[in-house]
Amino acid sequence: MTVGLGRLARSIEEVGTNLGAMQAIERPDYRTYEPHDGDVFITSWAKSGTTMTQQMFHQLRMLAATGEADMDFDDISRMTPWEDTAQQNNFDMNVPQKASPRGFKSHREYERLEPGMRYIVTLRDPHETYHSFHRFFSGYLFEPGTIPMEEFFPLWMMGGPGGCDYYTHLLSWYARRNEPDTLLVTYRWMVKNKxxxxxxxxxxxxIDADDAMIDRVDALTTREFMYEHKDKFDDAMIKQGMAEMLGLHDLESSKVKAEGSDAKQVPPAIAAQIDALWAERVAPVTGHKDFASLAAEVDALQG
Structure with a gap:
């Protein structure tokens, strides 16, 4: 049954129409997450390194458990299930995983996740996330060219399915930067010091990882390798569901790009909005005037 517009959106309002229509359909196989001791949440904000972190996590546990890497999947979020989209995907969050520990994806702040688990979080410059988010949603949630970056701010503030706004997420995890259950790094530090x-x-x-295992995971998480296998990192389950529910085909967006996002591409007026919210919400709590300053503190914690 086709719901919504029967096509990709061409405005912010139409994005809401399609997303709302998909949420209204019953999902008989959906099961909510049931916590197990030792579970791990990969819970970076949207477009902040979640996919690379999922791949790193999955390959580490597979090599530790079996001695072999694993690329036998259609969607990395089937290996590390994404609770925020599980209902939309008619997915059972408790299906057996290939190795331990169990891993799950989220874009949420700490306060809305199961307490007492373990959390891996990468933080990214908000301007870079803005450019990356816009590139990703173009051809995925809206027709390319119909929502320019100047009009994209409300979608950026949504933070992806089930998520929160950028500033809520950042402040929540910054507060846990010294907690032993939280591995907090910046996206740029992770890429430069993989x-x-x-x-x-x-x-x-x-996991007791020797040099050979480290080298293998490094090779499996390069931009070149992941771009070569980008179909496994492009929300295949969501796209299939959208195609079926909205009557869409050939959704074009790709998470893994040949080149990274560029903060300089963000229009000056939008950059000013992002910075104003930082000054209002983040600077008074953290003492950091901008992301570069905060990132320097988080990077210094890595030793």
Missing amino acids: EAMIRKMAGFLG
Whole structure:
């Protein structure tokens, strides 16, 4: 049964129409998350390194459990289920996972996640997330060219399915930067120090990773490798559901791009809005006037 507009949206309001229509359909196979001791949430904000972190996590646990890497999946979010989209995807959050520990994806702040678990979070410059978010949603939630970056701000503030706004997320996880149950790094630090990040994640998960395992995971998480296999990192389950429910085909958006996002592409008026909210909400709590200052503190914690 086709619901919604029967096509991609061409305005912010039409995005809401399609998303609302999909949420109204019953999902007989959907089951909510049931916590187990030792569960891990990969819960970066949208477009902040979640996909790379999911791949890093999954390959580490598979190599530790089986001695082999695993690319036998259609969607990395089937390996590390995404609770915020599970109902839309008619997905059982408690299906057996291929290895331990169990891992789950989220874009939420700490206060809306199951307490007493473990959390891996990467923080990214808000201007970069804005450009990345707009590139991703174009051809996915709206027709390319119909919602320019100048009009995209309300969608950026949504933070993705089930998420929260950028500032709520950042403040929540910044407050937990010294907690032993939380591995908090910046996205840029992770990319520039990937081997160190893999070692840090392995230790956080209780995995004894030798140099060969580190090298293998490093190779499996390069931009080139993930772009070559981008169909596995492009929300295949969501896209299939959207195609069926909205009558869409050939959704074009890709999470893994050949080149990274560029904060300089954000229109000056939008950049000013982002900075004004930082000054209003983040600076008084953290003492950091901008993301670069906050990132320097978080990066220094990595040793």
